[in-house]
Amino acid sequence: MAVFNIRNREIECKIVYYGPGRCGKTTNLEYIYRSFTKQVSGKMVSIDTDGDRTLFFDFLPMGIGRVMGCDVRLQLYTVPGQVKYSSTRKLVLKGADGVVFVADSMEIRREKNMLSLKDLHNNLKGYGSSVFKIPLVMQYNKRDLEGQIPLMSIDQMKKDLNAQLKVPDFEASALTGNGVGATLKECLKLTLKSLQRELKWTE
């Protein structure tokens, strides 16, 4: 639910990082906060438990400058991944203009990835959208653990999560930052294209 101020030529859009618990959503935002200092326009807010697990959400405001004559402001959010925070997850997802689905590459998290994608679909459906309609990018995170523990192959992950969706996907390591920027840029590109169509926004 982007906010478009026609008079001031300002647009504010919301991108939500979704995925199973401990998949690296907050780590993505932390890396963006540290590395994209020029674009970050405020403090990153994290409301989490002692165990460093997101309890409510993380929030990071950014300003990416002018796009097609409009000043674009971006709000990045993460949802709490743990199953028990289902209602908070749905609340944070409300009004999302784009979604990054962060999948955990660890073999033992295969089922959790699929359940979380299904949960995303159900929650979007509750808002009259779906994973097929919303600008969506898939990220296969934790590739830096290759060789240390059993990871799924990228082919396997694509087959599990992206065979039907066919959305842009990226290998990543939120810890090292590899693929984090590319994921965000692609999601932003898709989101802005979609908003241009929806809001009939021209220069």
Place this chain on the structure above:
Amino acid sequence: MLREAEIYGSQGLFRESLQKYIEARKLIEENPKIKNRASLLAAVSKKIRSVEKALQEVDQAPAATEMSSQEQDLVKKLFAYSPDKDQDAIELEGALALAKFGQFERALAEFKQLQEKDNLRLAASKNIIRCYMAMSDTDSAVDEYTRWLESERFSRRQMEHLGAFFQNMIDKRGLDVPLPALGTVQGGDATVMENDDLAEDEIIDISSIVIHFESGPQAGKQLAVEVSFQTGNVVSLLISSRDKEFIEGLDVGVKLNNLQFFSPIAIFKGSGVVTAKTRIASGPKQGDYSLDIRITGAE
């Protein structure tokens, strides 16, 4: 195996870590030829205890905690969705956002302030009941309700509405809580806020809907449709391509003020808004339409 367990633990995946440590312990126990078996077993057992403790802490973490007042302000700012810029609506949405994030104490304080405004009194009062019930504090909810009954701030119609709303919540929770009778509350018209949308937990399972068309080429006609799926207050309908003339007037955003809902336990009237319309492109229902309606009010 121990390395895997260690990495899972470092990733915060305590259940998976514990599983690996237990497997490792079993392997060590079953293999007497392992060097330093006794000390290895002791080390693994110590790890298991430590992971079990971490797991317990995660499992026992509260579902909601009290945020700082700055965080609560941020929640109000970020999650108060109001399509218009009406200050009253923004304030109500802000208090609702706090309640939805489990910040009941502050939400209650804000709803009580909003009760002072005539146009928000009913919506604020309903949310006060919701907050107390969410906090499992039925006694306080009844006390508040009793005070409202005794005050002269509410019309009879408003109190009837609040009474029915409260009773419904009590029934849904299977509680046996008698509410005080309406008695001699004065009459008068209630002012119900238009954006006082129904919360999801107020919606019962709906099996079918009759849409009464009030304007457009189908004005005066009605369409009965079965509900194919329901999530909260959004119902999905499958409309046959044979009813194409009806579907043409049901575009996304269209408000439907005259709906009749049929459920296994009740029939009621209400309103809704079309939130999605999709023509089915393949399969046995090809050519038919999938329509989502968000229920915004019920009588």
